[in-house]
Amino acid sequence: MRLVSAYEIRDKYLRKDMLPTIFCPGCGIGSVLQFTLRAIDELGLDPDKIVWVSGIGCSSRVPGFVNFDGLHTTHGRALAFATGIKLANPELKIIAFMGDGDAAAIGGNHFIHAIRRNLDVTVILINNFTYGMTGGQVAPTTPKGLRGTTAPYGQFENPFDIAQLAVAAGANYVARWTVFNYIQGINSIKKALSKEGFTLVEFLSPCPISFGRRNRMKTAPELIRWYQQITVPLAKAKKMKPEELEGKIVIGEFVDRDRPGLVREYMEYIKRAKKMMGWEE
Amino acid sequence: MKLPFPVGKADFIQGDEAIARAAILAGCRFYAGYPITPASEIFEAMALYMPLVDGVVIQMEDEIASIAAIIGASWAGVKAMTATSGPGFSLMQENIGYAVMTETPIVVVDVQRGGPSTGQPTLPSQGDIMQAIWGTHGDHSLIVLSPSTVQEAFDFTIRAFNLAEKYRTPVVLLTDAEVGHMRERVYIPNPDEIEIVNRKLPQSEEEAKLPFGDPHGDGIPPMPIFGKGFRTYVTGLTHDERGRPRTVEREVHERLIRRIVEKIEKNKKDIFDYESYELEDADVAIVSTGIVARSALRAVKMLRENGIKAGLLKINTIWPFDFELIERVAEGVEVIYVAEMNLGQLYHLVKEGANGKARVELISKIGGEVHTPMEIIDFVRRDLK
Ligand SMILES: Cc1ncc(C[n+]2csc(CCOP(=O)(O)OP(=O)(O)O)c2C)c(N)n1
Ligand code: SF4
Numbered sequence: 001m002r003l004v005s006a007y008e009i010r011d012k013y014l015r016k017d018m019l020p021t022i023f024c025p026g027c028g029i030g031s032v033l034q035f036t037l038r039a040i041d042e043l044g045l046d047p048d049k050i051v052w053v054s055g056i057g058c059s060s061r062v063p064g065f066v067n068f069d070g071l072h073t074t075h076g077r078a079l080a081f082a083t084g085i086k087l088a089n090p091e092l093k094i095i096a097f098m099g100d101g102d103a104a105a106i107g108g109n110h111f112i113h114a115i116r117r118n119l120d121v122t123v124i125l126i127n128n129f130t131y132g133m134t135g136g137q138v139a140p141t142t143p144k145g146l147r148g149t150t151a152p153y154g155q156f157e158n159p160f161d162i163a164q165l166a167v168a169a170g171a172n173y174v175a176r177w178t179v180f181n182y183i184q185g186i187n188s189i190k191k192a193l194s195k196e197g198f199t200l201v202e203f204l205s206p207c208p209i210s211f212g213r214r215n216r217m218k219t220a221p222e223l224i225r226w227y228q229q230i231t232v233p234l235a236k237a238k239k240m241k242p243e244e245l246e247g248k249i250v251i252g253e254f255v256d257r258d259r260p261g262l263v264r265e266y267m268e269y270i271k272r273a274k275k276m277m278g279w280e281e
Numbered sequence: 282m283k284l285p286f287p288v289g290k291a292d293f294i295q296g297d298e299a300i301a302r303a304a305i306l307a308g309c310r311f312y313a314g315y316p317i318t319p320a321s322e323i324f325e326a327m328a329l330y331m332p333l334v335d336g337v338v339i340q341m342e343d344e345i346a347s348i349a350a351i352i353g354a355s356w357a358g359v360k361a362m363t364a365t366s367g368p369g370f371s372l373m374q375e376n377i378g379y380a381v382m383t384e385t386p387i388v389v390v391d392v393q394r395g396g397p398s399t400g401q402p403t404l405p406s407q408g409d410i411m412q413a414i415w416g417t418h419g420d421h422s423l424i425v426l427s428p429s430t431v432q433e434a435f436d437f438t439i440r441a442f443n444l445a446e447k448y449r450t451p452v453v454l455l456t457d458a459e460v461g462h463m464r465e466r467v468y469i470p471n472p473d474e475i476e477i478v479n480r481k482l483p484q485s486e487e488e489a490k491l492p493f494g495d496p497h498g499d500g501i502p503p504m505p506i507f508g509k510g511f512r513t514y515v516t517g518l519t520h521d522e523r524g525r526p527r528t529v530e531r532e533v534h535e536r537l538i539r540r541i542v543e544k545i546e547k548n549k550k551d552i553f554d555y556e557s558y559e560l561e562d563a564d565v566a567i568v569s570t571g572i573v574a575r576s577a578l579r580a581v582k583m584l585r586e587n588g589i590k591a592g593l594l595k596i597n598t599i600w601p602f603d604f605e606l607i608e609r610v611a612e613g614v615e616v617i618y619v620a621e622m623n624l625g626q627l628y629h630l631v632k633e634g635a636n637g638k639a640r641v642e643l644i645s646k647i648g649g650e651v652h653t654p655m656e657i658i659d660f661v662r663r664d665l666k
Contacts, residue, residue: 051507051508064525069512084313089357110349113341273332274332
């Protein structure tokens, strides 16, 4: 297959009048955006039938830069809005682009319930371990001991493992990569976009400005090195003892299953209702 | 289309049930909600009917999600509603602002109960008037309707959808536990007896490129719904005519917010609705809304029988509010009594409208009981002495 250049992807999918983006130098959001657009391109999906939904945060600004229908909503609520769009018009494919604070803190309840329902949506989740847009407060993903402006002495709470949370809540597909896992990342998004039900691809994404700077990692390369230290591929993790995995983040593909999605379940429900009322043809 | 309830004839039903049936006849095909007394019966009726008319009904995880889902459904091109009571309505406020800012037609029903907080779940109240008008943050305007009877609950629900579509705005149907739970005779019309308004869709590429512009000069942009190839970006941030975020330019914000507010204000004559009884020669006016207006009407009749020239102004649209009408009424009477089930919310609007032309007195009652006509009469008599 021909490798499409980044310029082609940019020209084909971005809103030129919205550029430049708001993202800081060294930010990983742009890379994940590129992965997502490449996945769409490689799958040959119809951009007129894709809606991007987001909440509030740096990551949530992405739908503004792409030339698709997009709904930039309130903080944490993207998946609740997505539920309405998808059920009202099942023809549309929904991509929710979210931050870790957006998805797991203020939006935590919507997140687990969208997964429980198996809402047909692909979530691209930017996990930068912090609240980027508001300047580096701690997030529900901040590793213990690391600093944010609201925990200047080091985070004292336990972080969420978002991918594992999604697996437990019942997602059809869950994978986690760092933004440097280029091929795996794109392949995972392609898989996620091709499946019914709730699919999630989480990316550990550098935020040198709000997060790295406060944790002695001022640049993206420093964050890359740190990711290399703290991440463990799933296959390897399986052979490791719990003590060895302490403080590590497992990356890989965690689940890939085919439970019926919400749209299909609801269509069945309509049929059942009509049958029970004696309305069926 | 086959409907799951009888049409073209009267039925004896609850207010909540009437709201659900009216929504379906108005074209609502998406309902998202979260149970709460005294609004749950709306949801339960929707749960029965919606799948039968190929609509969507879904129980969300909370009220924030419910209103979010209906806004999403509206952008996907479907008429959508949610219903709740005070505590849930409070949770919805952030996204009501989002619907105002993004000019999304939706209908939100608030069947008021006694507050604040979880208050009196099963008892009526009119404590959410100010919340309905001003609950969300920032300068804004929306539409608030207030029915007094089960028939009006039905009729105003259809009107709520029509106004939402016409003005591309959220509409609040503000009622209370008394109207919601009371059973009355309601005429359920045939679909062809009902006037249905649908939102303007863009007629050209040019119009579709200005989802927040004013191509027709009426302040109401056509709405390019999702999935039609318009590639519309919708944001709650301050945005320009094309929908692009422009968050720091004063002029862009002012242009947007003024248009959103003015499209409601300038059409006050079309939106504001009221009824008056015997006001022409009245010395005293009673102003009331919702369930209390029914006691007030009785009180007016009894006051007349007792030689006091009273008249009633029954407010059907709480916002936009016709302050000039109140001033005209004030010019003709000595005193205006505002009877309402709270400590004075409609009162503030009436007092401002009266503009000093008449004395304005509040007849307030809280605790979950509607004013009896005698209570209103006693207050008026004592006051006039
Ligand atoms: C209701 C509400 N609370 C708080 C905020 C302020 N706020 C904006 S973005 C944000 C956090 C963003 O963090 P995250 O979701 O991790 O995304 P990132 O910016 O890191 O991509 C917060 C708290 C808001 N906009 N709305
Ligand atoms: S603050 Fe962090 S997440 Fe936000 S744009 Fe800058 S680097 Fe990216």
